[in-house]
Amino acid sequence: MNSLELTQCIVNALLLSGTLALVAIGFSIVWGILNIINLAHGAFLMIGAYITYWLFTLYGVDPFLSLPISMILLFIGGYLVQRYLINFVIRAPLLVTFLLTFALEIIIMNLAVVFWKGDLRSVTPSYAGMGFALGEVQVPYVRLAAFILSLILTGLLHLFMTYTxxxxxxxxxxxxxxxxxxxxxxxxxxxxxxxxLGAALAAAAGSLISISFPIDPTMGGAYTLRAFVICVLGGLGSIPGVMMGALLYAFIEVFSGIWAPSLKDAIALLVLVLVLIVRPTGIAGKAFYH
Amino acid sequence: MLKIENLNVGYGEVQVLWDINLEINKSEVIALVGSNGAGKSTLLYTISGLLQPMSGSIKLDGREISGLPADEILHLGIGQVPQGRRLFAGMTVKENIMMGAYLRKDTERVKEDFEFVLSLFPQMGERLNQVAGSLSGGEQQMCAVARGLMANPKLLLIDELSLGLAPIIVENIYEAVSQVIQRDMTVLIVEQDVLLALEQADRAYVLDVGHITISGDAKELMDNPTIKEAYLGV
Known part of the structure; x- marks a missing residue:
């Protein structure tokens, strides 16, 4: 790997880390506050991605403008799911909520396959392939915008938790x-x-992901897994911890994708196991939200 | 103001309180004393709505409140400073104190009350932006009392304020509480330290393994031979 490739990888990892942090933060607040490991998190993300896709494909809505729409819809959906479904088993052991959200994930995913088909789809606004060059390093506009929006949403969440x-x-x-x-x-x-809030943040991440990557109904599971690993890496408890976890994870994913593409997920999970052994509280772990 | 009649409370199958009768009049200071495990905290949790009674009635100003959720009971005017302080350890002192005013919409009065509790506990003013978990025991108790006062309840239940604190600090905090009492707040003090509680109170109830065994004027109870023998060690 020459220095240009290395720099490109670092830029790619940095850009990826923003979106991953957004995916993981919603997962993390639900885990930290409700003590629920929400396996349907990725399914919410997938719905957010499809909302952006359909609004763009059917009505020509700019994918970035559909972000608030998918957040609001998933906020409402998430509220109802918690209040009228999960709330009934909230006092039950962790395994019960685990199974319930797992079932929810499967149901949402299968409904999506039934109604929207299993095909890979892409959101392709006119600026989709455009970018600029930093020296010889390519920076796609949509990924940079997704990165910045992820940081803004993370900052807004922090302000909401602190000042309201x-x-x-x-x-x-x-x-x-x-x-x-x-x-x-x-x-x-x-x-x-x-x-x-967790669902709305997942939706925002889904909308942003749909602009940079192809989407399909089964995309969610991989993001739930990433969110889980990032929360363990960063420690369950703080927004900065999750961001650090996301940054670390993004680097592992990008570099293992270069050196050993077929072992990408295995390497990420190996790191998870190592962190659990060496430092079970994560990098910046604290018990709960601060 | 508060009238408890024939109250029975338990955890699952295990009954903890039997046939409790207790009455608090407006502007009174009532002490509820008894040894560790007598059921004092259980009674306070039941009044505040964290526990549901098996049977019996709790009336606030004639209105039945047993079975209501905790937020409605607070809204009706019963606040609590729980045992063990129970601060939100990761939040700042200011955030903790302001959590006490969570249900209040009268923003101007909340500001005045905030200034008032800071005048009661000047130390809190110096530590507003410090995380509550980093305070000393005495400061944590001050913070907990300040938080309880911010709800501006008609009736404040204070549970084991003295636990684990140096006498001088306990005295300081009770000094502040007595200032609040002069502002027409009704207070129920729960204490393991019987003498301390009787000194503060107008009337007192003694809770012994889930039953109220003795009640009466606090000053007279100090001379009650049973109490002297069992709790005052004289």
Missing amino acids: KMGNAIRATGMDIDAAKLQGVKIGHTYAVTFA
Whole structure:
């Protein structure tokens, strides 16, 4: 690998890390606050990607403009799923919620295959293939925009959690649920909003991914897996931790894709196992959201 | 103000409180004392709606509140400073204190109350942006009381304020609580330290393994031979 290829890989990894952080943060808040490992996270992401695809294909809506639409729709969907489905088993052991979200993932994915077919599809706005060159390193516009939007959304989430009443209620609930109840926090509503936020962030990531990569109904599982690994790498608990985890994961994925493409997922999971052995709390791990 | 009648509470099959009768009048300071494991915290959790009673009634100003969710009970005017402080460890002191005002919509009054609790606990003012988990035990208790006051409840339940704290700090915090009482708040103090509680209170109830065994005027109870022998060690 010469220095040009190396630089290109670093740029690619950096750009990828933004979107991956966005995928993982939604997964992480649901895990951290509700103690649910949401295996349907990737399915929400896939729906977000299809919302962008259909709005673009049927109505010519610019894919970046469809981002808020897919976020709002998945926010509402996520709220309802939590409030009227998962909420009934929220006190059950982790395995029960695990199975429920797993089933949800399969149902959503299969419905998507039935209604939208299993074909690979692409969102191709006029600027899709365009980019600029930094020296000889290529930077595609859509990936750069996805990277910047991911950082903006992550920043907005941080501001929401820190400065709004609802954000504080969510953090308080994650730290001490009974104490939060004693301050008047309605746990059912707070959990549903948290889950809805997770779904909306997954949708945003899905919309952004659909502009850079082909999509199909089964795309979600791979992202759920990535989100899981990133949360373990970064430690469950802080937005900066998740971002660091995403950055590390993106580098592993890009470089193993060059050197050993067929072992890409195996290498990522090997790193996961090593982290769990050496540092089970992750890189910046803390117990809950801060 | 608060009237508890024939209340039975348990965890699953295990009954913890039997046939509790307790009454709190407006502007009174009531002490609920008893040894470790007597069921004091269980009673407070039940009043606040964190536990559902097996049977019996809890009335606030004549309205039945047993079985209501915790947020509605707080909204109706019963706040609690729970045992073990239960601060949100990763949040700042200011965020913790403001969580107490979570249900309030009267923004101007909330600001005034915030200034008031800072005047009660000046140390909190110096530590507003510090994470609550990093405070000393005494400071954490101050923060917990400040948070409880921010709800501006009609009735404040304070659970084991003195636990694990140096006497001088306990005295400081009770000093602040007595200032609040003068502002017309009704308070139920739960204490393992019986003498301390009786000194603060107008009336007191003694809870012994799930039953209320003695009740009456706090000053008279200090001279009650049973209490002297069992709790005051004289």
